[in-house]
Amino acid sequence: MNATTHPRADIAAFAAAVRAELDDLPADEVDDLLDGLEADLSEQAEDSGEAFSLPDAATYAAELRAAAGLPERNGRAVKVPVRERLERARHAAATRIRASRFGSGTLDLLVSLRPVWWIARGVAFYLLLVFLTAPFMGRADYVPTNVVAWAILAALVLLSIQWGRGKWLPHRSIRGLRSVLNVAATIVAAIALIAAPTVLPQYFAAQAAYAYAYPGDTSQPGLVLDGERVRNIYAYDAEGNPLENVQLYTDQGTPLTTVGTEGRANGWWWDEYFLGGGGPVTTAYEGTGRSPLWNVFPLREATGVSTWDVDTAIPVLPRAPFAQVPAVPAQPDAGSEPTPTPTLGAGTGTDTAPLPEPAPETEVTP
Structure with a gap:
């Protein structure tokens, strides 16, 4: 037995x-x-x-x-x-x-798999943080997209590992908090594990579609010259004097603006590119009963403006970069021909001026 x-x-x-x-x-x-x-x-x-x-x-x-x-x-x-x-x-x-x-x-x-859970718990902490901050950030990047996000993820994973090893914050006073966080992390990890087969392919497909639609687009919005954003445009007449309220259009009849299609379509009154920082902020021309006009140059500008005080800012007409520029030299019309200057001895017939005849000799009387 x-x-x-x-x-x-x-x-x-x-x-x-x-x-x-x-x-x-x-x-x-x-x-x-x-x-x-x-x-x-x-x-x-x-x-x-x-x-x-x-x-x-x-x-x-x-x-x-x-x-x-x-x-x-x-x-x-x-x-x-x-x-x-x-x-x-x-x-x-x-x-x-x-x-x-x-x-x-x-x-x-x-x-033996506890270290794997420690790492998964740190990732769950990150997902929980992304979920809680999504309403304030306006987006939810469940996969880190920048250095700061990767640093936060690494810090949370390290914190979870050290908690698991009993190295950090082992005091009895926070064991209740750790228990709550463990329960929350377990729930988030379970939800993420269940949703991963569906959510992750959709997320990466959306990222790929965005990258395909905008393949490495690093260009500036609005009007750009040699890779630099154009803030304002100044026009001078033929005499070299600065002009005001000049309306500019493209060869297609489209208003030429510094804010591009987005600014005109959204009805911007202030150039939001420079409103985020980077010097004076231009504003559209305010015509009476008109929508904002962005093709009337030079644009009015205001300094020290932010999104908080944009409603009280007073734009002014900026000083032109030059008080006067060289006048445009006159040139003949393309359809006219210069009048030739007649020369002596040139040509034949009536076009040739007669040569003077010598005076007749007179007889001297003794």
């Missing part, structure tokens, strides 16, 4: 001692508490070999009472903190799982 059918003598004695410690309880409760105890201990002894040892029977019985919420042997109720109850329940569950060879191996595997 094997050890499962005939438990070892020390295990049988231990079970009897525990039952004796619980003899003040109803028999059915004792049977429930000790159900399968000898069989479990026998399997543990077989798996552990010489390393197996039995605990103290009185202590073990007291733990069974506390885990079940039963009164002590003297009749007083056992007041056990919730955390300690959970810890005892976890220990009891681990003991039952390790009762079989398969359960023991599975539990050992899960314990």
